[in-house]
Amino acid sequence: MTDQTTGSRPGGRSSRVREAVHAAVGELLAEGAERITFPVVAERAGVNPTTLYRRWSDVDALLEEVTVAALTRDGENLPDGGSLSEDLATWAETIRRDISRPARSRYLRAMVGARDGLADSCPVTDLRAEQAGRLLAAAAGRGEPVPTVEQVLDHVVSPLYYRIVFGLDVDAAHARRLTDDVLRMAT
Amino acid sequence: MTDQTTGSRPGGRSSRVREAVHAAVGELLAEGAERITFPVVAERAGVNPTTLYRRWSDVDALLEEVTVAALTRDGENLPDGGSLSEDLATWAETIRRDISRPARSRYLRAMVGARDGLADSCPVTDLRAEQAGRLLAAAAGRGEPVPTVEQVLDHVVSPLYYRIVFGLDVDAAHARRLTDDVLRMAT
Protein backbone atom coordinates (compact mmCIF):
# COMPACT_ATOMS: atom_id res chain seq x y z
CA MET A 1 0.00 0.00 0.00
CA THR A 2 2.08 2.85 -1.23
CA ASP A 3 -0.69 5.20 -2.27
CA GLN A 4 -3.10 6.93 0.04
CA THR A 5 -6.26 5.69 -1.62
CA THR A 6 -7.57 2.23 -1.05
CA GLY A 7 -8.75 -0.08 -3.78
CA SER A 8 -7.87 0.16 -7.46
CA ARG A 9 -5.02 2.07 -8.94
CA PRO A 10 -5.08 5.84 -8.39
CA GLY A 11 -5.32 6.71 -12.04
CA GLY A 12 -8.22 4.46 -12.95
CA ARG A 13 -11.69 5.60 -13.69
CA SER A 14 -13.12 3.84 -10.69
CA SER A 15 -10.79 5.74 -8.41
CA ARG A 16 -11.64 9.02 -10.01
CA VAL A 17 -15.31 8.35 -9.55
CA ARG A 18 -14.88 7.32 -5.94
CA GLU A 19 -12.87 10.43 -5.17
CA ALA A 20 -15.42 12.64 -6.88
CA VAL A 21 -18.22 11.00 -4.91
CA HIS A 22 -16.37 11.31 -1.63
CA ALA A 23 -15.70 14.96 -2.33
CA ALA A 24 -19.32 15.53 -3.28
CA VAL A 25 -20.54 13.99 -0.03
CA GLY A 26 -18.09 16.13 1.87
CA GLU A 27 -19.31 19.28 0.17
CA LEU A 28 -22.95 18.45 0.71
CA LEU A 29 -22.44 17.72 4.38
CA ALA A 30 -20.38 20.87 4.78
CA GLU A 31 -23.17 22.88 3.21
CA GLY A 32 -25.65 21.37 5.60
CA ALA A 33 -27.69 19.42 3.10
CA GLU A 34 -30.44 17.95 5.19
CA ARG A 35 -31.03 14.95 3.02
CA ILE A 36 -28.23 13.02 1.34
CA THR A 37 -29.51 10.95 -1.57
CA PHE A 38 -27.81 9.21 -4.44
CA PRO A 39 -29.24 11.46 -7.15
CA VAL A 40 -28.08 14.58 -5.35
CA VAL A 41 -24.61 13.23 -4.66
CA ALA A 42 -24.34 11.99 -8.23
CA GLU A 43 -25.17 15.33 -9.74
CA ARG A 44 -22.69 17.09 -7.50
CA ALA A 45 -20.00 14.57 -8.35
CA GLY A 46 -20.75 14.75 -12.04
CA VAL A 47 -21.46 11.06 -12.36
CA ASN A 48 -24.52 9.05 -13.15
CA PRO A 49 -26.80 8.06 -10.27
CA THR A 50 -26.85 4.52 -11.53
CA THR A 51 -23.18 4.21 -10.74
CA LEU A 52 -23.83 4.97 -7.10
CA TYR A 53 -26.72 2.56 -6.88
CA ARG A 54 -24.53 -0.14 -8.34
CA ARG A 55 -21.42 0.52 -6.29
CA TRP A 56 -22.89 1.16 -2.85
CA SER A 57 -25.72 -0.81 -1.39
CA ASP A 58 -27.32 2.31 0.07
CA VAL A 59 -26.55 5.81 1.23
CA ASP A 60 -25.60 4.61 4.69
CA ALA A 61 -22.82 2.47 3.30
CA LEU A 62 -21.48 5.41 1.35
CA LEU A 63 -21.62 7.67 4.38
CA GLU A 64 -19.79 5.16 6.51
CA GLU A 65 -17.11 4.74 3.87
CA VAL A 66 -16.59 8.48 3.64
CA THR A 67 -16.45 8.83 7.40
CA VAL A 68 -13.90 6.09 7.78
CA ALA A 69 -11.80 7.56 5.00
CA ALA A 70 -11.87 10.98 6.64
CA LEU A 71 -11.03 9.51 10.02
CA THR A 72 -8.07 7.47 8.86
CA ARG A 73 -6.80 10.33 6.72
CA ASP A 74 -6.03 12.70 9.56
CA GLY A 75 -5.98 10.58 12.65
CA GLU A 76 -2.34 9.70 12.69
CA ASN A 77 -0.56 12.49 14.50
CA LEU A 78 -0.72 12.01 18.24
CA PRO A 79 0.67 14.44 20.80
CA ASP A 80 3.87 13.42 22.60
CA GLY A 81 4.56 16.24 24.97
CA GLY A 82 5.95 14.45 27.96
CA SER A 83 3.27 14.18 30.61
CA LEU A 84 0.10 12.20 30.20
CA SER A 85 -1.84 15.13 31.55
CA GLU A 86 -0.74 17.42 28.76
CA ASP A 87 -0.91 14.77 26.07
CA LEU A 88 -4.45 13.84 27.01
CA ALA A 89 -5.50 17.47 27.13
CA THR A 90 -3.98 18.18 23.73
CA TRP A 91 -5.55 15.07 22.27
CA ALA A 92 -8.98 15.90 23.67
CA GLU A 93 -8.77 19.43 22.38
CA THR A 94 -7.89 18.14 18.93
CA ILE A 95 -10.91 15.88 18.98
CA ARG A 96 -13.12 18.68 20.25
CA ARG A 97 -12.07 21.06 17.52
CA ASP A 98 -12.40 18.37 14.91
CA ILE A 99 -15.91 17.28 15.71
CA SER A 100 -17.08 20.79 16.53
CA ARG A 101 -16.78 21.71 12.88
CA PRO A 102 -20.26 21.68 11.37
CA ALA A 103 -19.12 19.46 8.54
CA ARG A 104 -17.83 16.81 10.88
CA SER A 105 -20.68 16.90 13.33
CA ARG A 106 -23.04 16.37 10.43
CA TYR A 107 -21.04 13.34 9.37
CA LEU A 108 -21.45 11.95 12.82
CA ARG A 109 -25.15 12.62 13.05
CA ALA A 110 -25.75 11.19 9.63
CA MET A 111 -23.79 8.11 10.58
CA VAL A 112 -25.71 7.70 13.79
CA GLY A 113 -29.02 8.15 12.07
CA ALA A 114 -28.09 5.46 9.60
CA ARG A 115 -26.94 2.99 12.21
CA ASP A 116 -29.26 0.22 13.30
CA GLY A 117 -29.17 -2.39 15.99
CA LEU A 118 -26.05 -3.48 17.79
CA ALA A 119 -22.66 -3.58 16.18
CA ASP A 120 -19.77 -4.91 18.20
CA SER A 121 -17.54 -2.26 16.71
CA CYS A 122 -17.78 1.26 15.41
CA PRO A 123 -15.06 2.88 13.29
CA VAL A 124 -15.07 6.04 15.36
CA THR A 125 -14.79 4.28 18.68
CA ASP A 126 -12.21 1.86 17.37
CA LEU A 127 -9.95 4.64 16.18
CA ARG A 128 -10.24 6.58 19.41
CA ALA A 129 -9.60 3.47 21.47
CA GLU A 130 -6.49 2.73 19.47
CA GLN A 131 -5.23 6.30 19.92
CA ALA A 132 -5.99 6.30 23.63
CA GLY A 133 -4.16 3.00 23.95
CA ARG A 134 -1.03 4.47 22.38
CA LEU A 135 -1.15 7.51 24.64
CA LEU A 136 -1.61 5.45 27.76
CA ALA A 137 1.05 2.94 26.80
CA ALA A 138 3.57 5.71 26.32
CA ALA A 139 2.72 7.19 29.70
CA ALA A 140 2.84 3.81 31.39
CA GLY A 141 6.25 3.31 29.82
CA ARG A 142 7.36 6.49 31.56
CA GLY A 143 6.12 5.08 34.83
CA GLU A 144 3.12 7.38 35.18
CA PRO A 145 -0.11 6.11 36.74
CA VAL A 146 -2.65 5.70 33.95
CA PRO A 147 -6.40 5.13 33.70
CA THR A 148 -7.72 2.34 31.52
CA VAL A 149 -8.55 2.77 27.87
CA GLU A 150 -12.17 2.15 28.74
CA GLN A 151 -12.10 4.96 31.26
CA VAL A 152 -10.64 7.37 28.74
CA LEU A 153 -13.28 6.37 26.24
CA ASP A 154 -16.08 6.70 28.74
CA HIS A 155 -15.01 9.88 30.46
CA VAL A 156 -13.29 11.88 27.73
CA VAL A 157 -14.33 10.65 24.32
CA SER A 158 -17.96 9.89 25.13
CA PRO A 159 -18.80 13.27 26.66
CA LEU A 160 -17.27 15.10 23.71
CA TYR A 161 -19.13 13.09 21.12
CA TYR A 162 -22.31 13.01 23.15
CA ARG A 163 -22.51 16.76 23.39
CA ILE A 164 -21.68 17.35 19.77
CA VAL A 165 -24.04 14.71 18.48
CA PHE A 166 -26.90 16.06 20.55
CA GLY A 167 -26.18 19.58 19.35
CA LEU A 168 -24.70 21.01 22.55
CA ASP A 169 -21.73 23.30 22.51
CA VAL A 170 -18.40 22.28 24.01
CA ASP A 171 -15.61 24.70 24.77
CA ALA A 172 -11.93 24.08 25.37
CA ALA A 173 -12.22 24.53 29.12
CA HIS A 174 -14.80 21.80 29.27
CA ALA A 175 -12.59 19.41 27.34
CA ARG A 176 -9.74 20.19 29.69
CA ARG A 177 -11.95 19.46 32.67
CA LEU A 178 -12.73 16.05 31.25
CA THR A 179 -9.10 15.04 31.00
CA ASP A 180 -8.43 16.39 34.47
CA ASP A 181 -11.31 14.32 35.77
CA VAL A 182 -10.17 11.10 34.18
CA LEU A 183 -6.67 11.49 35.53
CA ARG A 184 -8.05 11.45 39.02
CA MET A 185 -9.08 7.88 38.36
CA ALA A 186 -5.56 6.82 37.47
CA THR A 187 -3.92 5.01 40.28
CA MET B 1 -52.95 19.91 34.57
CA THR B 2 -54.82 17.00 35.98
CA ASP B 3 -54.68 14.66 33.03
CA GLN B 4 -51.57 12.98 31.74
CA THR B 5 -51.86 14.19 28.18
CA THR B 6 -50.87 17.66 27.21
CA GLY B 7 -52.96 19.95 25.03
CA SER B 8 -56.69 19.69 24.42
CA ARG B 9 -59.17 17.74 26.44
CA PRO B 10 -58.59 13.99 26.54
CA GLY B 11 -61.85 13.10 24.85
CA GLY B 12 -61.55 15.35 21.84
CA ARG B 13 -60.85 14.19 18.34
CA SER B 14 -57.55 16.01 18.20
CA SER B 15 -56.35 14.18 21.26
CA ARG B 16 -57.45 10.86 19.87
CA VAL B 17 -55.54 11.52 16.68
CA ARG B 18 -52.44 12.62 18.51
CA GLU B 19 -52.49 9.53 20.68
CA ALA B 20 -53.01 7.29 17.69
CA VAL B 21 -50.13 8.96 15.89
CA HIS B 22 -47.85 8.72 18.90
CA ALA B 23 -48.70 5.06 19.28
CA ALA B 24 -48.12 4.46 15.59
CA VAL B 25 -44.69 6.05 15.74
CA GLY B 26 -43.88 3.95 18.77
CA GLU B 27 -44.92 0.77 17.03
CA LEU B 28 -42.98 1.58 13.89
CA LEU B 29 -39.84 2.38 15.80
CA ALA B 30 -40.24 -0.74 17.88
CA GLU B 31 -40.55 -2.81 14.73
CA GLY B 32 -37.38 -1.27 13.39
CA ALA B 33 -38.91 0.62 10.50
CA GLU B 34 -35.91 2.10 8.79
CA ARG B 35 -37.71 5.08 7.35
CA ILE B 36 -40.38 7.00 9.22
CA THR B 37 -42.55 9.01 6.88
CA PHE B 38 -45.89 10.70 7.27
CA PRO B 39 -47.78 8.40 4.90
CA VAL B 40 -46.54 5.31 6.72
CA VAL B 41 -47.33 6.70 10.16
CA ALA B 42 -50.72 7.87 8.98
CA GLU B 43 -51.74 4.50 7.65
CA ARG B 44 -50.65 2.80 10.84
CA ALA B 45 -52.53 5.33 12.94
CA GLY B 46 -55.63 5.08 10.78
CA VAL B 47 -55.67 8.77 9.95
CA ASN B 48 -55.19 10.74 6.82
CA PRO B 49 -51.65 11.75 5.85
CA THR B 50 -52.83 15.28 5.28
CA THR B 51 -53.57 15.62 8.95
CA LEU B 52 -49.97 14.91 9.81
CA TYR B 53 -48.63 17.32 7.23
CA ARG B 54 -50.87 20.01 8.62
CA ARG B 55 -50.22 19.39 12.30
CA TRP B 56 -46.48 18.80 12.31
CA SER B 57 -44.04 20.79 10.27
CA ASP B 58 -42.05 17.68 9.41
CA VAL B 59 -41.23 14.21 10.62
CA ASP B 60 -38.45 15.48 12.85
CA ALA B 61 -40.86 17.61 14.81
CA LEU B 62 -43.14 14.65 15.31
CA LEU B 63 -40.29 12.43 16.42
CA GLU B 64 -39.10 14.98 18.91
CA GLU B 65 -42.59 15.38 20.31
CA VAL B 66 -42.96 11.65 20.73
CA THR B 67 -39.56 11.36 22.37
CA VAL B 68 -40.29 14.12 24.83
CA ALA B 69 -43.66 12.61 25.64
CA ALA B 70 -42.09 9.22 26.26
CA LEU B 71 -39.36 10.75 28.38
CA THR B 72 -41.64 12.79 30.60
CA ARG B 73 -44.08 9.91 30.92
CA ASP B 74 -41.80 7.58 32.79
CA GLY B 75 -39.07 9.79 34.05
CA GLU B 76 -40.59 10.72 37.35
CA ASN B 77 -39.66 7.98 39.75
CA LEU B 78 -36.20 8.55 41.13
CA PRO B 79 -34.44 6.18 43.49
CA ASP B 80 -34.15 7.25 47.10
CA GLY B 81 -32.26 4.46 48.78
CA GLY B 82 -30.15 6.32 51.24
CA SER B 83 -26.62 6.63 49.88
CA LEU B 84 -25.69 8.56 46.80
CA SER B 85 -23.62 5.63 45.65
CA GLU B 86 -26.61 3.32 45.54
CA ASP B 87 -29.00 5.93 44.20
CA LEU B 88 -26.68 6.83 41.37
CA ALA B 89 -26.10 3.19 40.52
CA THR B 90 -29.82 2.44 40.50
CA TRP B 91 -30.53 5.52 38.42
CA ALA B 92 -27.80 4.69 35.89
CA GLU B 93 -29.04 1.13 35.59
CA THR B 94 -32.55 2.39 34.93
CA ILE B 95 -31.29 4.62 32.18
CA ARG B 96 -29.18 1.83 30.74
CA ARG B 97 -32.08 -0.57 30.60
CA ASP B 98 -34.33 2.07 29.18
CA ILE B 99 -32.16 3.14 26.30
CA SER B 100 -30.89 -0.38 25.63
CA ARG B 101 -34.34 -1.35 24.41
CA PRO B 102 -34.27 -1.36 20.62
CA ALA B 103 -37.33 0.83 20.46
CA ARG B 104 -35.78 3.54 22.56
CA SER B 105 -32.37 3.44 20.98
CA ARG B 106 -34.04 3.93 17.64
CA TYR B 107 -35.87 6.94 18.98
CA LEU B 108 -32.56 8.39 20.00
CA ARG B 109 -30.81 7.69 16.75
CA ALA B 110 -33.70 9.07 14.76
CA MET B 111 -33.67 12.18 16.93
CA VAL B 112 -29.95 12.63 16.47
CA GLY B 113 -30.17 12.13 12.75
CA ALA B 114 -32.82 14.79 12.56
CA ARG B 115 -30.92 17.32 14.65
CA ASP B 116 -28.99 20.07 12.94
CA GLY B 117 -26.57 22.70 14.10
CA LEU B 118 -26.25 23.84 17.68
CA ALA B 119 -29.12 23.92 20.11
CA ASP B 120 -28.49 25.30 23.55
CA SER B 121 -30.76 22.67 24.99
CA CYS B 122 -31.80 19.13 24.29
CA PRO B 123 -34.84 17.50 25.88
CA VAL B 124 -32.92 14.37 26.79
CA THR B 125 -30.04 16.19 28.39
CA ASP B 126 -32.33 18.60 30.15
CA LEU B 127 -34.32 15.83 31.76
CA ARG B 128 -31.24 13.93 32.86
CA ALA B 129 -29.68 17.08 34.24
CA GLU B 130 -32.78 17.81 36.24
CA GLN B 131 -32.86 14.28 37.61
CA ALA B 132 -29.17 14.31 38.46
CA GLY B 133 -29.68 17.62 40.21
CA ARG B 134 -32.39 16.17 42.42
CA LEU B 135 -30.26 13.16 43.29
CA LEU B 136 -27.24 15.27 44.14
CA ALA B 137 -29.26 17.78 46.13
CA ALA B 138 -30.71 15.02 48.26
CA ALA B 139 -27.27 13.59 48.93
CA ALA B 140 -25.82 17.00 49.69
CA GLY B 141 -28.67 17.52 52.12
CA ARG B 142 -27.54 14.36 53.89
CA GLY B 143 -24.05 15.81 54.11
CA GLU B 144 -22.47 13.50 51.56
CA PRO B 145 -19.72 14.76 49.26
CA VAL B 146 -21.18 15.10 45.77
CA PRO B 147 -19.86 15.63 42.26
CA THR B 148 -21.31 18.37 40.11
CA VAL B 149 -24.30 17.88 37.84
CA GLU B 150 -22.01 18.48 34.90
CA GLN B 151 -19.72 15.70 36.04
CA VAL B 152 -22.59 13.27 36.36
CA LEU B 153 -23.79 14.25 32.91
CA ASP B 154 -20.34 13.89 31.41
CA HIS B 155 -19.21 10.76 33.14
CA VAL B 156 -22.38 8.72 33.61
CA VAL B 157 -25.05 9.89 31.21
CA SER B 158 -22.81 10.63 28.24
CA PRO B 159 -21.05 7.27 28.16
CA LEU B 160 -24.34 5.42 28.35
CA TYR B 161 -25.95 7.37 25.56
CA TYR B 162 -22.79 7.46 23.50
CA ARG B 163 -22.43 3.71 23.47
CA ILE B 164 -26.06 3.08 22.73
CA VAL B 165 -26.29 5.68 20.02
CA PHE B 166 -23.21 4.34 18.28
CA GLY B 167 -24.57 0.82 18.50
CA LEU B 168 -22.28 -0.57 21.18
CA ASP B 169 -23.54 -2.83 23.89
CA VAL B 170 -23.56 -1.77 27.54
CA ASP B 171 -23.99 -4.16 30.44
CA ALA B 172 -24.97 -3.50 34.02
CA ALA B 173 -21.43 -3.90 35.31
CA HIS B 174 -20.25 -1.19 32.99
CA ALA B 175 -22.95 1.19 34.17
CA ARG B 176 -21.99 0.48 37.74
CA ARG B 177 -18.36 1.22 36.95
CA LEU B 178 -19.36 4.62 35.63
CA THR B 179 -21.10 5.66 38.81
CA ASP B 180 -18.21 4.36 40.87
CA ASP B 181 -15.84 6.43 38.77
CA VAL B 182 -17.79 9.63 39.10
CA LEU B 183 -18.03 9.29 42.85
CA ARG B 184 -14.26 9.39 43.06
CA MET B 185 -14.50 12.95 41.79
CA ALA B 186 -16.78 14.02 44.61
CA THR B 187 -14.92 15.89 47.26
Next chain:
DNA sequence: CTCCAAAAGCAATGAACGTTGCTTTAGAAG
Protein backbone atom coordinates in the same frame (compact mmCIF):
# COMPACT_ATOMS: atom_id res chain seq x y z
C1' DC C 1 -2.07 -3.00 -31.85
C1' DT C 2 -6.06 -5.59 -30.85
C1' DC C 3 -9.17 -7.58 -27.80
C1' DC C 4 -12.06 -7.95 -23.82
C1' DA C 5 -14.04 -7.72 -19.27
C1' DA C 6 -15.39 -4.53 -15.93
C1' DA C 7 -17.39 -0.26 -14.96
C1' DA C 8 -19.94 3.93 -16.18
C1' DG C 9 -23.55 6.14 -18.84
C1' DC C 10 -28.31 6.33 -20.77
C1' DA C 11 -33.25 5.88 -20.72
C1' DA C 12 -37.48 4.37 -19.03
C1' DT C 13 -40.47 2.84 -15.39
C1' DG C 14 -43.00 2.32 -11.03
C1' DA C 15 -43.52 3.72 -6.43
C1' DA C 16 -43.50 6.77 -2.62
C1' DC C 17 -43.39 11.21 -0.94
C1' DG C 18 -44.74 16.06 -0.08
C1' DT C 19 -48.15 19.53 -1.09
C1' DT C 20 -52.57 22.00 -1.95
C1' DG C 21 -57.67 23.26 -2.75
C1' DC C 22 -61.94 21.78 -1.43
C1' DT C 23 -65.42 19.16 1.29
C1' DT C 24 -67.05 17.01 5.35
C1' DT C 25 -67.39 16.14 10.15
C1' DA C 26 -66.83 16.69 15.04
C1' DG C 27 -67.67 19.06 19.16
C1' DA C 28 -67.87 23.31 21.83
C1' DA C 29 -70.56 27.78 22.40
C1' DG C 30 -74.74 30.24 22.72
Next chain:
DNA sequence: CTTCTAAAGCAACGTTCATTGCTTTTGGAG
Protein backbone atom coordinates in the same frame (compact mmCIF):
# COMPACT_ATOMS: atom_id res chain seq x y z
C1' DC D 1 -81.42 22.32 19.78
C1' DT D 2 -79.09 25.15 16.55
C1' DT D 3 -74.92 27.27 14.93
C1' DC D 4 -70.30 27.97 13.85
C1' DT D 5 -65.34 27.19 13.79
C1' DA D 6 -61.46 24.41 13.79
C1' DA D 7 -59.72 20.09 12.53
C1' DA D 8 -59.84 15.83 9.70
C1' DG D 9 -60.81 13.57 5.38
C1' DC D 10 -60.67 13.30 0.27
C1' DA D 11 -58.64 13.66 -4.24
C1' DA D 12 -55.43 15.13 -7.40
C1' DC D 13 -50.90 16.82 -8.76
C1' DG D 14 -45.92 17.34 -9.44
C1' DT D 15 -41.45 15.92 -7.78
C1' DT D 16 -37.99 12.92 -6.44
C1' DC D 17 -36.29 8.62 -5.61
C1' DA D 18 -34.99 3.73 -6.48
C1' DT D 19 -34.51 0.21 -9.80
C1' DT D 20 -33.49 -2.33 -14.24
C1' DG D 21 -32.20 -3.65 -19.19
C1' DC D 22 -29.24 -2.15 -22.54
C1' DT D 23 -25.35 0.48 -24.72
C1' DT D 24 -21.00 2.75 -24.53
C1' DT D 25 -16.52 3.59 -22.81
C1' DT D 26 -12.39 2.85 -20.28
C1' DG D 27 -7.97 0.89 -19.52
C1' DG D 28 -5.31 -3.26 -18.78
C1' DA D 29 -3.85 -8.14 -20.89
C1' DG D 30 -2.24 -10.84 -24.48
